[in-house]
Amino acid sequence: MTMTAPPIAMTEPSLWRQSLGLLWRDKFAFVAVLFLLLVVFAALFGSTIFGQSATRINLAARNAPPMSMHLGWHYVLGADSLGRSILARIAVGTRNTMMVAGLSVIASLLIGSLLGFIAGYRADWTTGVIMRVADVLMSFPSLLLAMIVLYVLGAGIANLVLVLAITRIPIYLRTTRAEVLEIRERTFVVAAKVMGASPLRLVWRHIRPTVTPTLVTIATLEFAFVMLSESSLSFLGLGIQAPEFTWGAMVAQGQSYLGTAWWVAFWPGLAITLTAMSLNLVANWLRIVTDPVQRWRLEARSSSNGGGNE
Amino acid sequence: QDTSRDIKIVLPSAVDVVEPCHMNSTGYIGLVLKENVVETLLKLDPKTSKPLPNLATEWNQVNPTTWRIKLREGVKFHDGTPFDADAVVTALKRQFVPELACRDKIRSFGSITIQPKAIDKDTVEIVTSEPMPLLPLSLAQTGMTAPSTSMKEAERHPIGTGPYVFTSWDPAQSLVLTRFDGYWGKKPEVAKATYVWRSEPALRASMVAVGEADIALQLAVQDATNKDTDIGYLNADTSRVRIFMDKPPLNDKRVREAMNLAIDRSAFIGTIVSPLSVPASQYMLPSVNGYNPDLKPWPYDPEKAKQLIEEARKDGVPVDTEIELYGSEFMQANLSEMLETLVQYWQEVGLNVKINMVDKIQHSAMRRKPYPADRPPSMVHELHDNTAGDAFYTMIVYYTSDGGLSNISNPELDKLLKEASLATGEKRTKLFQEANRMIQQDIIPDVMLYHMVSYIRVGKRVHYEPNFTTQGQLELSAITFK
């Protein structure tokens, strides 16, 4: 954004402090943020902390159940089918997981919503072309796409991201377009249009901020979906290649032990669910905080619940 | 269902083709058809791999390229046509029809052609284009289909002489065989067999557990937990990592030896592979003619391995070069775990190996000639099953210079194998044993791993004892009710 807030005296506390205050009031979102910070921490320092124990194979500890403390504290969550600490693997796998899922969600979000804005705003042939492309993407079997990319470009994180991103573009595209069609008729958009605002400005300054919350909600839900798709690709040998691994790959690997060692697939699955849930809680919170019409829900909660809790 | 004599068998993948001339080479057709619907002239003894009479009662080699076969009398096809010399000639000729591209023919006869001829009603003479000392073994793989079978396109309703009639087949869901009343042999107990397929091993196991099926094939090791129902057996597959010896550091024998010494084969047993698996020293089961019982699997000696690597390094061998290891999930359960563990062992002795899991099609292309010239130093994990009973079927393809799947080009070995394949009796055995020694000790073209084990779950109602042929042949007549 090109505009900065003018240095005019504010009559209220800074936005940042306010948000922190509101975050504290929504305990769920607060815990979610803490969890996400933990995830970020793991992504940054996981391999430093756990180092070898995530990759060190120890067949003697194979499928050790959770709380196998005699093997060391690394084994609180148990060990996988090669005797590696699941805790360590979840921590070390965070970086790849976030990279693959994060990049593909962001890529499809950006591309999908950009196309959606264009298709929602313009009524000429570009819209036609975009919608046709969306049709094609939607009906192109994702497995075939994965095969093709793998063959033509080879395996690798970048190509994995490519496959995952391409297949998820239509959902953002269609959602954005549907919302834009509605928002562009609102009075404040019309007002800006009458003043001569360019389509770019209308979309960027007026429509986009209103659509964003919906897109963010979808993106957080997609996050889990992408991790799981990646897991099924790993299962077909199209996913990430060992010794690299992600939570999705861990789930896929644990699948064959569901009957005998549930924990191998369970913990990484839980990590995926918790991350998705935290992202979603934070997104919901953000959605409320940034929306003046809904904001009171947080503000009111604090005082009415605060009294009741004591 | 309890009182009836109907059973249900659950397979790991769909029976999508039922053409009998692919039955030894494709999916689970053989398991369904062989010796149930379609019978062969001879049959292998599962213990010794020696041919036994089946539809033929006698056979002998008239001269190096001519065999004479005496047929069993009083046998009828399911459609009522008599099984006679003309029928056999037609069935044999059918294998060579180009439109059918019979995969069994490619496997058993290669580029050899044959001239079958009816001598009388019960005698057939076969002339081969080259000497074929192993023709009986090949005939043990060749199904005798009824003369009415199409000579132009793949059969959808195979008719044979076996104890079961091919009754119905829905490629999407199930296949049914029912007992043939006019069968020449002993009447089997099972009246009707329905085959279904589920790709998830845990689900197959569950189906038998709850009584929806009587026999489930190919359980995962970890699911084979019930001692009463789950039976493990050596399945004829031997696994190994083949080393392409064309590029450094893999062209150095010390490095290849170090690779073998670096691995603790016993550590895998009971963890990643079944406790019943046997470390292998050669690419065939002990029951195969030519197996060398004196050879032992490589011991686990990481110190020696490190030392060999150091020696090689001193001689300027680039031992740090990244080596690509290819594998395909379709080959074997828990494969990626196995490869990851191998890689770690190699890493410990100072080798740098990277895993590449690839699709079936890439994997096949990787294993066979022509090999791409520009590939990095590579290895490929593969499985091989020699169910035909003679070392020949392994050695020629995998170890001679001309072998389609060979990565060796050793004139001495070529000569030895050539001699062995023409020899017979004791001499043949000895020569192949010597070849096996040479391969393991002198050439080291691979990291031999295990003779693999499969698990089968047999439900409470029935009794069945699997053996190494079960993978490709499950005789319903061997199933009895408790």
Added chain:
Amino acid sequence: MNGYVTKRMLHSLISMMGLIILVFFLSRLTGNPSDLYLPIDTPADVRAAFSQAHGFDDPMIVQFGHFLANLVHLDFGSSMRLERPALNLVLEAFPVSLTLAVLAMALALVIAIVAGSLAARSPNGVLDRFINVISLCGASVPNFWLALVSVLVFAVWMRWLPTSGMGGPEYWVLPVIVLAVRPCGLLAQVVRGSMISALSSAYVKTARAKGVSQRVIVFVHALRNAMLPIITVAGDQASGMINGAVVVEVIFGLPGIGRLMMESIQYRDFAVIQAGVILTACAIFLLNIAIDLAYALLDPRIKHA
């Protein structure tokens, strides 16, 4: 209305053409299938003969020309793997997937709408938190995990339902539920989100002033306004299912289009891949048209260009 639908059909035809071209040429980049159909030690000449027999040696453009020429007569070629007409295979598999998709989608929509609306009635309340957590779990639980665990629980331990396969209605219960869980969780989230804003709008107040019951307010007044994003997301999920619920079909042994396509892709059975893509695309395009019609039906303000 007819004009609009005709126009959309025309557009779909264009998309279809693009799709066919993409699928045809791209799928042929994934390797020569002879390795899948011939034994590994097949001699080179046999291999060459096989390729030639199946026309893999012709220039791609020639192959494409043949394909188009046949397509005009509704001849989709025949399956290399199953040696049957590709169209028949696809037409046999399609009803299974469609049934699965329709049942699962209906179940997911009903539950999601009820749960999401209940949650939206008091945002951040106890019920809302509960539904929120449950639906997020639903949205992020892996299909195959759920499928296998549900078989273990309901078929093996409880013995209430059959493990898998086709048969009476009881055979559909597990697959449909497993398939519905994810869309249900996802949709519940979307319903909740858009219902919250719909329920805080002025027309809801008007309805309350008229004495309209809470149920009618939620399900008649607010829901219809909140329907646009719900339909968009539901449509996306549904087309995913029409494309084949691969995992569920494979695990439960249902002969649907997802399983057929997966196997055909693995076996490079191009004729079936093409026929499958064309048929599912037809269904998805119809679905998209239906969605756009639903937009117009639900919200009179939406104009069609």
Added chain:
Amino acid sequence: MSETSGHLVEVKHLSVEFHTRNGVVPAVRDVSWHIDRGETLAILGESGSGKSVSSSALMGLIDIPPGRITSGEVLYCGEDLLKATPERQREINGSRIAMVFQDTLAALNPVYPIGWQVAETFRTHGVARAEANAKALELLERVGLPNAAARFRDYPHQFSGGQRQRIMIAMAIALNPDLLIADEPTTALDVTVQARILGLLKELQRERGMGLLMITHDLGIVAGMADRVVIMNAGRIVEAGTVKQVFESPQHPYTRSLLDAIPGRHGFPDIAERAAPAEPLLRVEELTKEYVTPAGLFRPARPPVRALGGVSFTLAQGETLGIVGESGSGKSTLVRTLIGLEEATSGDAFFRGRSLIDPTAETRDLAQRQIQMVFQDPTASLNPRMSVFEIVSEPWAIHRDALPRAQWEQRVGDLLEEVGLKREHAGRHPHQFSGGQRQRIAIARALALKPDIIICDEAVSSLDVSVQAQVIALLKALKDEFGLSYLFIAHDLPVVRSFADRVLVMHKGMIVEQGPTREIFENPQHDYTRELLNADPLLSHHAA
């Protein structure tokens, strides 16, 4: 039902709070009033003084949270409604107590036909579908919705503001309630329709003994309709009594300031006789607009609605042209067509001699700079997510050459001061302002490019009288300072009379009369104009 208290509805010591970020807002503090059968009580007060909240409370329509009723009781025939079960509340709502809401576009459900929505009141209270529809149609005709039968299945967005308000009223009076709460029921109505609606309400009162609670800022209506009046300020009742008492001897200073602000007490604006320039600023020629409702996907085609039927007029530099006319007569359509939001069916309009209907890129740019618009609803026309600074500076951001970036901050501050706001307001967001202040922000934005023409579509009708007076004064001052021209749409004749130089009277898409304000008001020629003037409660009240 025992009528112990004797009053139809009695509110006792009602207090309502809202919890917001800045703490607790006491919206209603210790308010008590009562209303009897057949009686009309008016509540007057400035924007945000708690009028709507106090009346919504008795129908259970306050959002809880954030709102909370902290004390008080509401007795309906002796029954405390605040303690009633939700079922009982629903039973009463709509049938015994009904309400007409302020914001009609938002208050009608956009996705259901209006007929369906009116009929729903009947259906909810047990009338069969077919009968409900028949009754709804009858009602819509009764409130004077033109062509009601044909438009029964149209959707809210297809109606003009005034038409929607009538639909709301139809919905409220459907079941002949005992008490009708009308929250600004006639803000968007032209005086003739207003008179008709008020007449209808009076008739219902006579027939059924209905109690009427009127919330309004229109003192004329209060004078003409109410028996008693309550004046609210900052959540409290500051004065109460009969209309005569309060109007003739106001006690509270706030009441006095309110009565002083009544427009129309100050005669006509002085029209400085200017030499008319050769080419007027704006020239409209035979402008016609028809709304075609094409055959929808699920609806048959409709005959086109002729919203503008050949309208011609001119606007000179520095002139204020008031546009009055019946609701639905095409006023909004006229300006929407001029600024390019609707496509004209035929005719043309020229700004400084250049066509606005089929503009060149250059003309469009010029028009976008020189013609600005202030919309009826200030809340909707300001982007809720932008700060005031961003809103006011947006025209410069759009037209980059208008003002160097460095001066924006200074100019925004200046503009805010010019419209009567403070410099420090620039950092705030729209929702932190009252309705009147928001309209000033919109005006500041309109002024940013120093335009030639400002178009106001009912720009002041939602404001209470005191704020309205301030805004009008501001517009006048700006006009004198910058020589602005206005196209000023209003249904409030006294406002037009005090502000416009010339007046243009529209009826059914046509201009029936136009001329200098004084001429039109003192000597109307057309029947419709006369009808309009006679219907105005304040003007006629004065005349009487």
